[in-house]
Amino acid sequence: MFKYKSLEIKRFCHDSFLVSDGKVNIYFDPFKLHGGEPKADYIFISHEHFDHFSPDDIHKIIRDSTILFMNEMTKGEIEGLYNNKMVIIKPGDSIDYKDLHIKGVPAYNINKFREPDKVYHPKEDNKLGFIVTFQGVKMYHTGDTDHIPEMDALPSEKIDLLFIPVSGTYVMTPSEAVEAALKIKADISIPMHYGTIVGEKKQAEEFKEGVQKKGLKSEII
Numbered sequence: 001m002f003k004y005k006s007l008e009i010k011r012f013c014h015d016s017f018l019v020s021d022g023k024v025n026i027y028f029d030p031f032k033l034h035g036g037e038p039k040a041d042y043i044f045i046s047h048e049h050f051d052h053f054s055p056d057d058i059h060k061i062i063r064d065s066t067i068l069f070m071n072e073m074t075k076g077e078i079e080g081l082y083n084n085k086m087v088i089i090k091p092g093d094s095i096d097y098k099d100l101h102i103k104g105v106p107a108y109n110i111n112k113f114r115e116p117d118k119v120y121h122p123k124e125d126n127k128l129g130f131i132v133t134f135q136g137v138k139m140y141h142t143g144d145t146d147h148i149p150e151m152d153a154l155p156s157e158k159i160d161l162l163f164i165p166v167s168g169t170y171v172m173t174p175s176e177a178v179e180a181a182l183k184i185k186a187d188i189s190i191p192m193h194y195g196t197i198v199g200e201k202k203q204a205e206e207f208k209e210g211v212q213k214k215g216l217k218s219e220i221i
Helices: 055-061 072-078 149-157 174-184 201-213
Strands: 002-004 007-013 016-020 025-028 042-044 067-070 086-088 094-097 100-106 113-115 128-134 137-141 161-165 188-192
Touching: 007 188, 025 128, 067 072, 072 086, 100 149, 137 149, 149 174, 161 174, 174 188, 174 201, 188 201
Parallel strands: 025 042, 042 067, 067 086, 137 161, 161 188
Antiparallel strands: 002 007, 007 016, 016 025, 094 100, 100 128, 128 137
């Protein structure tokens, strides 16, 4: 558990987080939850892959009033599973929803290939990162991505919390993530995408050491 201003941030594994002010519970990519977690007010799903969209885990935390945010491709996978309100986000969208402000950010690969000329996360799939402002705190959950050009325009966003992948498998390596973090200039960078399916804690530690050497703050949760 990590506290930042009025919020508590808990990482479960991989890219899965709970952010809460004690009343409102926001989940990002819930996966391999322990059981007994507080019910969700909002669930953000970055894309349709099983380690980000997990129906079993969503069922553990969903209630009638839970709102889900996702892209069109993920909605196609979800269709028929839930009766909840679903909000479709596209890269570049900017919306206000009750107590949240949400921006959709592209999430895609540049140099991580499943086979020649085919990346794991193609740009045209409109997979997502989310910039979510809640209780005056601006969080950027990047989803599965490389260091993409769109990140270089984000210093003006004044991100407080950056959730960034570091395993190097399907996503940025620690050194690539350091370069992205230097561009984004968040108050605190939190590494993810390690320790469950791919990657190890040492990669999170390498990332943390790298950004700290550049004068930025990082926390491993």
